[in-house]
Amino acid sequence: MNWMKRTSSRFILVIVSIIASTVLGVSTLARQTDSVSILMPAPFADATAELVRSFNKEHKGRIHLDVIRGPLETESISDLAISSLLLGDTPFDGLLMDVTWVAKYAKAGWLAPLDAYFTDQDFASLAPGANEGNHAEGALQRWPLTSDLGLLYWRTDLMDEPPRTPKQLETISSRLQNSGQVPFGYVWQGRQYEGLSCVFLEMIDGFGGEWYEPQSGAIGLDGPAGIAAATWLQDLIATGISPRAVTNYSESESLQSFKSGNSAFMRNWPYAWAELQKDDSPVKGKVGITTMVAESNQPPAATIGSWGLSLLQGSHHPQSTIEAIKYLTNEQSQRYLFTNFGYTPTQAALYKDEQLTNAYPSLVAIGEALPYARPRPQTPLYAQMSDVLQRNLSSTLTGLTPPPAAMKQAQDTTEQVLIAAGATP
Amino acid sequence: MTTLLLLLLPSMLFMAGVFALPLARYLWLSFHADSVMTGLVAIPNDGANWNRFLNDLRYWQDLGQTLRFAVASVTLELLLGLAIALLLNQPQRGRALIRTTSLIPWALPTTVMALGWRWIFNTPYGPVNRLFESVFGHSLNALGEPSLAWLTTVYADVWKTTPFVALILLAGLQTIPSDLYEAARLEGAGALTCLKKITLPLLLPYLGLALMFRMAQAFGVFDLIQVMTGGGPASSTESIALYAYWNALRFLDFGYSATIMIGSFIILTMMVAIAWVVIATARRRSVVGAPS
Numbered sequence: 001m002n003w004m005k006r007t008s009s010r011f012i013l014v015i016v017s018i019i020a021s022t023v024l025g026v027s028t029l030a031r032q033t034d035s036v037s038i039l040m041p042a043p044f045a046d047a048t049a050e051l052v053r054s055f056n057k058e059h060k061g062r063i064h065l066d067v068i069r070g071p072l073e074t075e076s077i078s079d080l081a082i083s084s085l086l087l088g089d090t091p092f093d094g095l096l097m098d099v100t101w102v103a104k105y106a107k108a109g110w111l112a113p114l115d116a117y118f119t120d121q122d123f124a125s126l127a128p129g130a131n132e133g134n135h136a137e138g139a140l141q142r143w144p145l146t147s148d149l150g151l152l153y154w155r156t157d158l159m160d161e162p163p164r165t166p167k168q169l170e171t172i173s174s175r176l177q178n179s180g181q182v183p184f185g186y187v188w189q190g191r192q193y194e195g196l197s198c199v200f201l202e203m204i205d206g207f208g209g210e211w212y213e214p215q216s217g218a219i220g221l222d223g224p225a226g227i228a229a230a231t232w233l234q235d236l237i238a239t240g241i242s243p244r245a246v247t248n249y250s251e252s253e254s255l256q257s258f259k260s261g262n263s264a265f266m267r268n269w270p271y272a273w274a275e276l277q278k279d280d281s282p283v284k285g286k287v288g289i290t291t292m293v294a295e296s297n298q299p300p301a302a303t304i305g306s307w308g309l310s311l312l313q314g315s316h317h318p319q320s321t322i323e324a325i326k327y328l329t330n331e332q333s334q335r336y337l338f339t340n341f342g343y344t345p346t347q348a349a350l351y352k353d354e355q356l357t358n359a360y361p362s363l364v365a366i367g368e369a370l371p372y373a374r375p376r377p378q379t380p381l382y383a384q385m386s387d388v389l390q391r392n393l394s395s396t397l398t399g400l401t402p403p404p405a406a407m408k409q410a411q412d413t414t415e416q417v418l419i420a421a422g423a424t425p
Numbered sequence: 426m427t428t429l430l431l432l433l434l435p436s437m438l439f440m441a442g443v444f445a446l447p448l449a450r451y452l453w454l455s456f457h458a459d460s461v462m463t464g465l466v467a468i469p470n471d472g473a474n475w476n477r478f479l480n481d482l483r484y485w486q487d488l489g490q491t492l493r494f495a496v497a498s499v500t501l502e503l504l505l506g507l508a509i510a511l512l513l514n515q516p517q518r519g520r521a522l523i524r525t526t527s528l529i530p531w532a533l534p535t536t537v538m539a540l541g542w543r544w545i546f547n548t549p550y551g552p553v554n555r556l557f558e559s560v561f562g563h564s565l566n567a568l569g570e571p572s573l574a575w576l577t578t579v580y581a582d583v584w585k586t587t588p589f590v591a592l593i594l595l596a597g598l599q600t601i602p603s604d605l606y607e608a609a610r611l612e613g614a615g616a617l618t619c620l621k622k623i624t625l626p627l628l629l630p631y632l633g634l635a636l637m638f639r640m641a642q643a644f645g646v647f648d649l650i651q652v653m654t655g656g657g658p659a660s661s662t663e664s665i666a667l668y669a670y671w672n673a674l675r676f677l678d679f680g681y682s683a684t685i686m687i688g689s690f691i692i693l694t695m696m697v698a699i700a701w702v703v704i705a706t707a708r709r710r711s712v713v714g715a716p717s
Contacts, residue, residue, distance in 0.1 A: 075675070107461050108464070108677060191657060192654075192657025243548070243564075244564070244566045244569060245547075245548035245566045245569050246569070247566070247569035247570070248547075248569035248574075248658060253547065256550065257549075380461045380462065381461075383671075383675045383676050383677075387676075391659065394658045395659035398659050401659075420477065421462045422462055
């Protein structure tokens with residue numbers, strides 16, 4: 001009897017503890033915080049670490065935001081995100097997206113439309129240009145965090161005014177090179193990679209053309225402007241205004257050349273400004289920023305390289321993810337990101353903030369360039385189109401193919417790509 | 426017989442799971458349109474992928490470039506690897522230390538060393554350009570010139586994988602009994618005769634092994650080129666692995682990417698078969714010719 005008593009009391013204890021833990025479990029579940037994770041390239045994850053901490057403090061008990069620190073390079077992040085999205089159930093709620101991915105990801109059905117979460121007022125607060133490249137498939141797919149754009153850096157100690165037209169850039173460069181003030185005139189991104197497409201977009205637009213018009217499906221690569229842009233770039237190398245090695249230059253090599261005082265002009269993104277103003281920089285205080293050169297009857301063009309946050313399809317906490325996205329992109333966060341890390345703001349108010357513009361003259365120049373921001377072709381097939389262009393441009397820059405033939409080739413291959421994918425309108 | 430098969434079954438299943446299954450899936454995929462434009466749904470497309478593959482000049486150019494890379498780098502690696510293996514096989518002081526340190530290039534992650542080479546070959550800041558300038562008076566655009574860029578990738582690959590070849594050949598050298606050399610020397614054979622008549626014939630299986638390993642690896646070269654040149658300039662260093670990767674992960678065109686993989690698989694299999702026949706014939710001939 002004794003053993004029976006003991007067993008039953010044990011049995012009751014087990015039952016009670018099961019009930020208790022269930023009740024407790026349910027109640028903690030009800031109060032459980034939403035765990036939100038956003039994948040970002042390493043530099044962004046590092047820059048936002050402080051913001052994430054304060055977000056989590058403010059939302060303690062409700063939302064816990066985790067920023068996953070991805071690889072450093074843009075395309076490696078895309079590879080990582082795509083590999084996990086292909087498996088179906090994404091481990092991330094949000095993703096920091098480059099402007100060129102939006103159409104592709106939206107077409108693949110990986111993004112959740114954001115229209116319901118943002119008001120007209122939110123849109124009105126965006127700086128001109130920051131609103132470009134966020135829509136695809138007829139819906140808002142991404143909210144901008146930082147608004148990068150291509151700029152022309154020039155040496156204020158070598159000239160009074162920056163050049164406005166391609167011809168002026170050549171003339172000033174030649175003069176400075178001939179008088180031995182700089183070994184090279186202009187450095188840019190000539191390596192066969194995405195940066196080359198950005199350089200080219202600015203030039204084809206500057207010569208009055210258009211790379212690709214998604215609505216009509218018109219491709220302008222072998223039009224007069226396309227050929228003029230390719231010819232101009234090739235001439236820069238042929239005449240020695242740009243070093244031959246520019247054919248393998250990415251942003252870092254261009255910056256290094258310009259920073260060491262070896263060239264009069266550089267095409268680069270806003271981040272280069274902070275680098276040029278460091279104490280070890282021989283050109284510190286001798287650098288101005290302006291828009292890219294363009295034919296005198298054309299507006300200049302600045303390629304957008306913006307980053308923005310997207311909500312991924314299948315996120316378990318869409319509402320909380322949106323809250324995090326709004327927090328990371330609000331005016332205060334953008335002020336922090338700009339002053340501490342040089343990330344170009346997307347909120348219009350910051351460009352009018354005198355305290356900021358006085359402390360950071362580069363912000364004024366960037367604000368002036370923003371209205372000329374141009375997105376690269378917004379199509380799910382952009383990666384192919386860009387690849388075709390890079391390949392043929394690289395061929396002309398290295399002297400293998402004359403510019404008209406290379407542009408003809410690029411035009412034909414782009415058409416083939418669109419036809420093969422069934423994307424001709 | 427049944428027991429034999431039964432014992433083999435687990436490993437067969439494993440091989441089927443990791444090797445045959447993906448291959449079958451890719452073969453199936455190569456007959457379908459499966460891209461971002463189809464919403465990542467596979468739709469049969471009547472061999473359109475294969476038609477495109479056969480007419481894809483870029484693929485055949487990449488194949489040529491991949492073969493050029495593979496043949497050049499593997500040949501150099503075998504020659505250098507053999508020389509290093511012969512050296513390392515000599516009795517000398519601190520041999521273990523030298524053997525271990527010679528493996529360092531091979532032990533480095535490819536992307537890390539590729540990034541290093543990208544800076545070494547950088548114009549105008551890299552040491553190679555500096556050296557070239559000081560000797561010839563003008564700069565060397567190694568990574569920006571289509572005729573030169575592929576050579577830098579070969580150079581980096583040779584630097585990295587020669588130790589691997591040397592290691593295999595060194596293992597081979599140590600299986601050769603030393604009394605063979607003693608006997609030959611007694612008969613008055615010189616070092617060169619020993620090398621030709623003893624070392625090389627007996628090392629042939631190991632040379633074949635190294636050749637096979639390295640060819641397969643060089644044929645699929647990816648990370649080294651991705652980091653050093655990204656396939657440029659003018660796509661002159663693009664390999665087929667790079668092209669397949671771009672189609673899959675950049676263009677989200679899985680149907681065509683699968684076609685490239687299967688097509689390359691068939692071509693590589695044929696090449697290995699030919700190499701095997703050549704090696705087998707050579708070996709037979711050397712065995713027949715040995716007593717003379």
